[in-house]
């Protein structure tokens with residue numbers, strides 16, 4: 161199959177209650193925009209399967225997993241995750257997001273790139289969820305890649321505006337997985353964890369400064385060995401985002417994405433793209449930025465060239 165495999169499911173939107181403050185419509189809107197775009201033929205939407213419980217247990221505490229799956233987390237534990245009020249589909253939604261990410265690993269190995277149109281749930285820790293993240297799909301996918309595909313060295317590039325704290329924490333003892341997080345200093349989470357490489361940016365950092373710092377750090381990453389790349393491509397770095405404090409433009413973000421794709425291409429590493437955050441108000445800017453990202457990925461998949 162040619163083109164870009166994107167894992168998607170209607171529950172990405174419908175599994176969040178319509179009364180939730182989370183902008184649940186974004187998934188459906190991005191899907192619709194991509195269906196209408198001239199690049200539609202380059203994308204294969206694949207229904208995200210339900211993740212296997214044993215995959216979750218590679219990165220998460222058994223009791224926490226059981227409590228979530230039986231809907232017996234405490235009110236406090238649920239509040240820490242957010243997305244409330246929880247509807248009847250939140251468990252299936254979560255398991256499909258996790259399944260989408262795990263399946264994207266397989267797809268990327270076979271075809272150089274693949275994506276999940278959700279996920280990048282980097283705030284989830286080993287025994288609890290936080291910040292809209294129940295389980296950590298980056299960590300679970302890293303362990304699945306090692307277990308099922310004999311991929312040992314994974315490089316996680318997390319460019320969401322928020323630090324990848326859960327990922328850094330879960331993978332801190334794993335010397336073969338390198339975690340890089342470039343985020344805004346004065347942003348959630350208040351308490352940062354230690355990634356293998358953390359770059360904290362000042363509030364209101366603009367395109368030129370951001371891209372210069374990214375370039376410098378990608379140079380540093382040239383010394384890190386990897387067989388596969390995970391890209392957490394949050395677009396909450398946009399100036400219009402309501403939860404981020406950076407000042408990137410749409411064209412700045414496209415250059416950012418291009419740099420990461422080019423980086424993966426240069427070292428011939430398969431790359432999995434995880435969606436990450438995006439909370440512009442209204443949501444249109446977020447939706448457009450993600451549409452652009454997935455089109456860039458689709459063109460990369462088609463020609464294996466960076467556009």
Ligand SMILES: [Zn+2]
Pocket residue numbers: 320321322394396436437438
């Ligand atoms: Zn974020």
